[in-house]
Amino acid sequence: MSITPFIRVSEEDFHLATESSRLTAGRVDIGAVVTFTGLCRDEGGHLSALELEHYPGMAEEEIGRIAKQAIERWPLLGLTVIHRCGRIRPGENIVLVAAASAHRQAAFDAASFLMDFLKTSAPFWKKEHLNGSDGAWVEAKQSDDAATLRWKR
Amino acid sequence: MTISAQASSTSSTNRAVKLRYFAWVRERIGISEEVIELDEGVETVHDLLHWLPTRGETYAEALKQPDVIRVALDHRHADHAQPLAQASEIALFPPMTGG
Numbered sequence: 726m727s728i729t730p731f732i733r734v735s736e737e738d739f740h741l742a743t744e745s746s747r748l749t750a751g752r753v754d755i756g757a758v759v760t761f762t763g764l765c766r767d768e769g770g771h772l773s774a775l776e777l778e779h780y781p782g783m784a785e786e787e788i789g790r791i792a793k794q795a796i797e798r799w800p801l802l803g804l805t806v807i808h809r810c811g812r813i814r815p816g817e818n819i820v821l822v823a824a825a826s827a828h829r830q831a832a833f834d835a836a837s838f839l840m841d842f843l844k845t846s847a848p849f850w851k852k853e854h855l856n857g858s859d860g861a862w863v864e865a866k867q868s869d870d871a872a873t874l875r876w877k878r
Numbered sequence: 879m880t881i882s883a884q885a886s887s888t889s890s891t892n893r894a895v896k897l898r899y900f901a902w903v904r905e906r907i908g909i910s911e912e913v914i915e916l917d918e919g920v921e922t923v924h925d926l927l928h929w930l931p932t933r934g935e936t937y938a939e940a941l942k943q944p945d946v947i948r949v950a951l952d953h954r955h956a957d958h959a960q961p962l963a964q965a966s967e968i969a970l971f972p973p974m975t976g977g
Contacts, residue, residue: 779976
């Protein structure tokens, strides 16, 4: 039986403990929960805010397609992906991936896979507002593209 | 009535699509979305990326490096060789930087 991932794209913040219990509450078959949280850095004091633009509709659908691949590939018992949009300040949360499984390796691998593909194929764009500037779009990194290649099989 | 309705739907050779732009593609073109009629002969993503710049300077500026532009047809990533087929919403944007 295939699980249904919990996916949310919104300006709203998330709480790790709440999201972790969403996966494990009332269950006795889960032996591992791996969570990854991406936060906004201040880039050595230079960054005042990040602006996250997204493609409403496609963002949720594309995350759903990536999640589906992970669910088909690893024996997951639960999966949550939350991506924030809008203006985010240093120290605030940006993204959460939480994967639950009976054993740790599937949860580690699925969380890592999700993050690699979120970066390169989920339709989100970051604009950095450095102190006193209008902002500049972040350029895509080749290292992020390279990271997705390790999942090819 | 039925006859004239049929005539009007088949006589329109140019197909209207909704275009959506994101991030710096949106900023450079100056709008976030529009409905346009595709010229005859604009059949693939590649054709579209080379035809849009003929619509004006802002398009030419936004799409001056067509190879880096990513395109989605009805919310799905498409490569540049892909036919537009019957896509009703076509989005153009830079490489993604989420996560």
